[in-house]
Every structure is written in structure tokens, then in C-alpha cells.
Amino acid sequence: MIKIVEVDKFKEVLFDGMSIMVGGFMTVGTSKLLIDAIVESGVKDLTLYCNDAGYENEGIGRLIASGQCKKLIASHIGLNPQAQQLMNENMMEVILVPQGTLVEQIRAGGSGLGGVLTPTGLGTLVEEGKDIINVDGKDYLLEKPLSADLTILEAYEADSFGNAKLIGTTKNFSPLMALAAKKVAIEVENLRSVIDPNDVSIPGVLVDYVIREDVVNGR
Amino acid sequence: MDAKEKIARRVALELEDGQLVNLGIGLPTKVAQFIPDDVHITLQSENGMTGLKDLVPEEISRHIVNAGGAFVSIDSQGAFFDSSISFALIRGGHVDVTVLGTLEVDQQGNIANYMIPGKLVPGMGGAMDLVTGAKKVIVSMIHTSKGKPKILKECTLPLTGRNCVDKIITELAVFEVKDNHLLLCEVAEESSVEEVLALTEADVIVSDNIKKF
Numbered sequence: 224m225i226k227i228v229e230v231d232k233f234k235e236v237l238f239d240g241m242s243i244m245v246g247g248f249m250t251v252g253t254s255k256l257l258i259d260a261i262v263e264s265g266v267k268d269l270t271l272y273c274n275d276a277g278y279e280n281e282g283i284g285r286l287i288a289s290g291q292c293k294k295l296i297a298s299h300i301g302l303n304p305q306a307q308q309l310m311n312e313n314m315m316e317v318i319l320v321p322q323g324t325l326v327e328q329i330r331a332g333g334s335g336l337g338g339v340l341t342p343t344g345l346g347t348l349v350e351e352g353k354d355i356i357n358v359d360g361k362d363y364l365l366e367k368p369l370s371a372d373l374t375i376l377e378a379y380e381a382d383s384f385g386n387a388k389l390i391g392t393t394k395n396f397s398p399l400m401a402l403a404a405k406k407v408a409i410e411v412e413n414l415r416s417v418i419d420p421n422d423v424s425i426p427g428v429l430v431d432y433v434i435r436e437d438v439v440n441g442r
Numbered sequence: 443m444d445a446k447e448k449i450a451r452r453v454a455l456e457l458e459d460g461q462l463v464n465l466g467i468g469l470p471t472k473v474a475q476f477i478p479d480d481v482h483i484t485l486q487s488e489n490g491m492t493g494l495k496d497l498v499p500e501e502i503s504r505h506i507v508n509a510g511g512a513f514v515s516i517d518s519q520g521a522f523f524d525s526s527i528s529f530a531l532i533r534g535g536h537v538d539v540t541v542l543g544t545l546e547v548d549q550q551g552n553i554a555n556y557m558i559p560g561k562l563v564p565g566m567g568g569a570m571d572l573v574t575g576a577k578k579v580i581v582s583m584i585h586t587s588k589g590k591p592k593i594l595k596e597c598t599l600p601l602t603g604r605n606c607v608d609k610i611i612t613e614l615a616v617f618e619v620k621d622n623h624l625l626l627c628e629v630a631e632e633s634s635v636e637e638v639l640a641l642t643e644a645d646v647i648v649s650d651n652i653k654k655f
Binding site for chain 1: 487488526532600602
């Protein structure tokens with residue numbers, strides 16, 4: 224099965240009000256090509272899940288600068304002043320989640336789990352409105368699963384079936400996000416005829432679209 | 443020696459051979475420069491690596507950054523992994539020491555370092571998991587903010603974590619967090635017990651065995 228498609232084919236899955244998980248950590252592992260395609264499509268009222276808000280007008284920050292992001296769920300937005308400003312002016316809803324909780328909520332969402340129990344956030348604002356569950360004498364917060372309509376991410380190498388190899392610190396949230404969305408699109412830096420099965424970070428069975436990176440540049 | 447270097451040098455002495463350590467962004471990052479040659483630790487970066495080291499320019503890669511987004515390198519015993527494994531290391535008690543900066547810390551070992559409501563709201567990133575899961579939590583910071591104490595009886599800002607701080611190291615003093623008070627263990631050569639007490643709001647007991655650093 225060949226999943227390689229043109230960017231225009233990818234744009235057909237986009238719709239107003241959809242939820243998108245964006246792989247990457249401070250733009251490393253974020254697909255520039257697919258972010259650009261979402262900007263060009265003009266879809267609006269997006270709910271975005273990402274570790275952070277990227278930089279101003281860079282990475283996921285492009286979708287914040289373009290005004291397409293209605294709601295952002297992230298652990299940290301400190302390096303994108305525009306995201307902080309929009310949040311303070313109530314122009315964009317931001318939900319801040321501890322990083323380790325966010326990744327486990329996404330893992331749960333893609334793994335058929337009803338949530339996770341974590342001690343992180345107990346005794347802080349994070350526990351507001353959540354159930355506290357005692358297991359063998361120790362308290363935990365119940366954090367519910369998260370899932371989305373689409374996940375986008377960047378892979379270093381992939382084959383035409385979507386088996387993807389992620390290198391360096393580009394993995395971050397991406398393998399978990401690939402489990403938790405109805406559709407998964409990956410931008411591939413280097414398309415290969417075969418990926419050694421031992422090197423696969425994201426199994427191709429999870430991937431719907433493989434899109435070739437057309438420009439290679441820095442961060 | 444400037445205040446930040448003084449703090450970083452003192453924090454470095456806390457680290458022991460063989461430990462897995464997570465250093466926060468900013469002042470804590472400087473600690474790595476001052477670890478004694480005979481102490482070998484492994485640094486973790488929560489975005490997905492162990493074996494973090496300062497950038498070797500010829501090894502620069504757009505695929506390798508630290509949790510602050512800066513380019514870094516990885517040592518020969520390092521490893522890359524996803525965020526689920528990274529936070530399993532943190533939350534699961536595999537990280538021996540975390541060093542963090544803060545806005546406020548108090549005598550109950552509470553720490554508030556992720557937001558000033560309405561003003562500064564960067565988010566907690568990995569800090570809440572780190573203070574929850576690391577075996578030892580060290581706060582490293584400049585002693586006061588514009589002359590005002592940051593070491594308080596009770597934090598006023600939203601907390602990052604409760605009853606989690608083990609040690610507080612500033613350019614003036616080293617405290618251990620005890621049962622609802624701080625034990626002043628060391629005072630900087632340039633300072634005095636009197637000055638430290640004047641600049642600290644928390645209840646402090648001065649150690650019988652107080653040292654200079």
C-alpha cells in the first residue's frame with residue numbers, strides 16, 4: 224500500500240473546528256510543510272494539542288499567528304510572547320497541562336485506556352475539578368484520555384507504507400500522538416524504499432499520509 | 443565571581459558519581475560547568491534524551507535540542523527516547539536530582555515557579571513532574587528579588603508542588619528544608635548569618651555546625 228500523497232490531498236482532510244495534535248518540541252519534530260498547508264487552507268477554529276506554542280510565527284506558532292487556533296492545550300508557551308498575549312487578552316483559550324501528564328493523556332487516548340492516575344499536580348491548581356483516587360494509601364489525580372481528528376509530525380526517514388524513523392529529540396510527543404488521532408499525516412525528510420523494522424519509531428499501520436519534504440532548512 | 447556562578451559552583455558539589463540529573467533552564471544549566479572531574483553524572487533533558495552535553499559545534503544537528511530549544515550534543519553513552527519514557531524516568535523515581543529556579547519557595551518545601559497570574563504565564567512545562575518524581579529537589583536562585591525575600595513562610599503564587607523541596611541554595615546561603623522550618627547550614631564567605639536572616643522571611647534555625655562556602 225502506497226500512502227505517498229501530494230500536499231493538496233492532505234488539505235482535503237482539513238475542516239473548520241477540527242482538533243489537531245502537532246508533534247514536536249520547540250519546533251523540533253514539527254512539520255513545517257504540513258503547518259504551511261494548514262495555513263494555506265484557511266481552516267479555522269482549530270483545537271491544537273502540542274507540547275508548547277513554538278516560537279512566534281514559527282512551528283505551531285504559525286497557526287497561532289494566523290488566528291486559526293481557537294484553543295491550545297500545551298505544557299509551556301513561554302517562548303512565544305504572542306501566545307501569552309492572546310491568552311491574556313482572551314483571544315485564544317489556553318489550557319496548561321504538566322508535560323508528563325499531557326503525554327500520558329495522549330497515550331491513554333490512543334491506547335484504549337480510560338485515563339491515567341498521576342501524583343503530578345496534587346495540591347496545585349491542576350487538581351481543580353478532577354477526581355482524586357486513592358490507591359493503596361497514596362493519592363493520585365485522574366487525568367482523562369485525549370484524542371484528536373488529526374496528528375501531524377515530521378519524520379527523518381519513512382517508507383511508502385509510513386513506517387517512520389525519528390531521530391534525536393524529534394520523537395518527543397510524536398509516537399504517542401500517532402496513536403491518538405483518526406488520521407495521521409507525516410512529512411518525511413528522506414523517503415526510503417525500506418526502513419529496517421528494528422529502527423521503526425512509528426509503525427506504518429498508524430499512518431495515513433506520507434508527504435515528502437520539499438525544502439530542507441534549519442530549525 | 444558573580445552570584446550566579448557562586449550558586450552554580452555550590453550546587454555542583456551536591457551531585458554524586460553515577461546520578462541521573464535534570465537541570466532546569468537558566469541558572470541551573472550552568473551547574474554542569476562546575477561538576478568536579480572525578481564525579482561522573484548523566485544529564486537528562488525532558489524532551490527526550492540522556493547524555494546531554496554542551497554543543498560541540500561540529501556536531502550541530504537540527505534534530506537535537508535541549509528542553510529550552512537550544513542546540514546541544516549527546517555523549518557516547520547517551521540515548522534518545524519519546525516523552526512518555528522521558529517522563530516515566532522523571533515521575534517513576536529514576537531521576538536522582540533535579541535543580542530548578544523559582545519565583546518563591548517556602549519553609550514547608552512548597553515551590554511556586556510557573557506563573558504570576560495575569561502577568562507572566564509561561565506554563566509549568568515539565569517542572570510539576572520533576573518536583574513530584576525526582577528523589578532530591580534542589581532550588582537554586584538569587585536570594586531575593588529586587589531586595590524582597592523569595593524564601594517565605596508560605597508561598598503566595600500558585601504552587602508548582604507541595605512539600606517537595608529538599609534544599610535551597612542561593613549566593614548567600616544553603617538551607618535544608620525541615621519540618622515546617624529551614625535549617626541554615628552554610629553562609630557565604632561574603633555574607634553573614636545576620637544578613638541571611640534579614641533577607642529571609644521563613645522561620646530559620648541556624649545549624650550548630652554552620653559552615654562557610
